[in-house]
Amino acid sequence: MNTNPLPTTAINKTKTAQQPGIFVYDQVDQQLIDERVAQFRDQTQRYLAGRLSEDEFLALRLMNGIYVQTHAPMMRIAIPYGLFSAEQMRMLAHIARTYDKGYGHFTTRQNIQFNWLKIEETPDLLADLASVQMHAIQTSGNCIRNTSADPLAGVAGDELEDPRPYCEIIRQWSTLHPEFAYLPRKFKIAVSGAQKDRAVTLVHDIGLSLVKNKAGEIGFKVSVGGGLGRTPMIAQTVRPFLEKQHLLSYLEAVLRIYNLKGRRDNKYKARIKILVGSMGVEAFTKLVEEEWLKIKDSMILDQAEIDRVKAHFAPFAYDTVTEQTVTNNPAFARWLEHNTSDHKVPGYRVVHVSLKSPQAAPGDISAAQMDTVASLAEQYSFGLLRSTYDQNLVLADVKQSDLFDLWQALDAADLATPTIGTLNDMICCPGLDFCSLANASSIDVAADIQKRFQQLDYLYDLGEIDLKMSGCMNGCAHHSIGHIGILGVDKKGVEWYQFTLGGFAENEAKLGERLGRAIAKTDVADTIEKIAQVYIEQRQPNERFVDTFYRIGIEPFKGRVYENN
């Protein structure tokens, strides 16, 4: 049972009331998640009393984020579009200490997972979450999952419009949607509002990107049928421009067609990408548009509602000071170069808090680190945090004059590994160590690789390399779209690793090309080293790894990796 005291709320209420920067629940939003906790408590009690079968409870617990994994139940907690407050981060720390072994794991879909829970305690855990406007609704199961977004939403210079209000509108529409709770398979939506797609929209079931039409109006480009896993596919455009007022009717039309027509006989062929692939995108689009015409006028999304939600994400009152930090500390300079990025407001930087310390599994964070980051967010970044696709955190609004102090605090907490965007900033699933689906381990292989490339100068010289490693073909770490993708497979009880090269996660996303036969576990780091050597030998000035690959093709890499056998 929950014996630890709840964390005290340190957030400044007056300030947040005026300028939340995050969607704040009213009593109605709160009532829904409170009722959901009570409902799940009752379901859990009925299950524990033997009145609800294993199979029936399974579907219900999944839709409350609970899986049963290798060691214990795992819970995935929703962080809608990756935005959360210091107060919520403190609650996650409390949960890590009270219900888990003191740490959590951030996922590529901007959620957080806890791996060591007890089923009978999960209703208490959900009640604790609800006290800070958090939940685990629809973070698993064959339903509409948490909507993800650009982690730099609202602060990126290349943004057409902030996607978060639309994500929140989609969150509300999809939450406990009665028609779409028992889809053929899981369903993921991502929204991007910038020129550079940092939300990997094209590997989602629906990818939405804000675009401007010829008349200068902003609306959505709608892409459908992306997804990774066993049959990786890039989403195809079904509507190049959708007016904002039709956002929800269009989503509803896509989901209805999928719910009725998606395959249910084989779970590996049940995602919408298979339906779109088998029908062809034209035929699929025709069905969707026919359905949409019937419902669009009855589901107009009012501008007043868009404005109401938008007000929660209004930009902060930024200081106009543009004081530069002057220091000749080389470690700080490295961090500044690699772990911060441009903010649209002069005098501010976006700070990337690294969860890729060689001391921990990629994406893992301890309760103490959670508390530290929460306090730093309050001190330096309007009390807000973001989780990112690449399993790091972001403090999005940091004054340049605060950077040195912030770096020292992060460095002291082992949260300043200066490798953002490099090979060592890899995306990695929990793998065989935790996940019951996995065929091979990923965490220890990640550690091998990080150790091999620990020389920072070498790592920086290799530049931007996006390495993604999944422990099985379900592809939670998105290996198919990594510049270097690694997939763990099991062959007669031995772990092997299949490489792909040239995947691409941003605009015009691409699937990687297979390098050749699988590599033994002990040779994985060597193989990456060989791939890196080919790049260094062949690159042209200022050419990224992935661009060299597109220019020279896979053969030179293949030749080097398999030269001795």
Add this chain to the structure above:
Amino acid sequence: MKIINNRQIIADSWQTIDDETSLEQLPSGKIIVSLALWNDRRQALVARDDALGIKLAPEDDVADIAADLSSFALVVLQFPAFRDGRAYSQARNLRQHHGYQGEIRACGNVLRDQLAYMERVGFSSFEIDAGQDINDALNGFDEIGIKYQASSDQSLPLYKRRTA
């Protein structure tokens, strides 16, 4: 058999007719026929005095009976497994696109924990799966009072009710 109808437990007054039944064997009273039987014997079926119901399979397109809906006092939709959610969209289509006002019944693997969603999309009666406690199932309807979306039970999304 007891069923839930508009949240009341009542005795079921409908009989389901086998596809092999000949016209002469049709019983009096309210009967439920398959889409195939309806397509074969439409004239004889509408000539009867008693109410008629139709049972669709999850793969049937409700648009196929759209023109005939006035002949049916009941449409039965099936859940071969509670995870098979096609009937949610079939029910929604019947109410939303075809304006069907009659009884829509859920049969098959119909369980307490899905009843609220079923009711929201337009189901009004429920053949609770054998082995389930039908009295307990009544508790499944009102667990969540907040409904963000419009559906067959609620024509406006929450935000429009907020400001109304």
